[in-house]
Amino acid sequence: MLRELLLAGLIMAVGLAIAGVGTYLYQWLAKAQAVLRYDGKTIAHGLGYLALSFVCGPIIMLQLGWQQDRNGTLSISSALIAAFVGFGWAFITGLMFVGTYFALTA
Incomplete structure (x- = not known):
């Protein structure tokens, strides 16, 4: 049981790391605050904001809390609700990235 708990913690840590890097990279390049949004001038902008919101969502939720x-x-x-949602979201994001990594390297 301890191995599964540590694996879940590792996946969550990977998700938070990816979200943090994505958030601060976006804020550095765009010179704008990263926010949860899906509107845009075009459909491509809207899909870009949606992808940004999905990847950077855990850090944005923790900042909102x-x-x-x-x-x-x-x-x-x-703060507790934002942490619960942010860490759960980080688990899903981390699971996607860790799963993709193992699928490509195995």
């Missing part, structure tokens, strides 16, 4: 409320406090429920 740490935003302060209007009175300057941090909502614990918002």
Whole structure:
């Protein structure tokens, strides 16, 4: 059981690493904040934003969870929900990338 738990942690770590690299690379090249969106001027732009939102989604969700409320406090429920969704999303993203890596190298 410990091996499966460690494997899940590794997959989640790979997903967070890919999401972090993608997010900061996009923000560096586009000079814009990475946000979850799917609208665009053309269909190609919309599909690009959708792919960006899927890959960078875990980091964006974790950043959204740490935003302060209007009175300057941090909502614990918002942070916990964002962490739950972000880490679950990172597992799915990591599973796709690790699965692709093993499919191409095996």
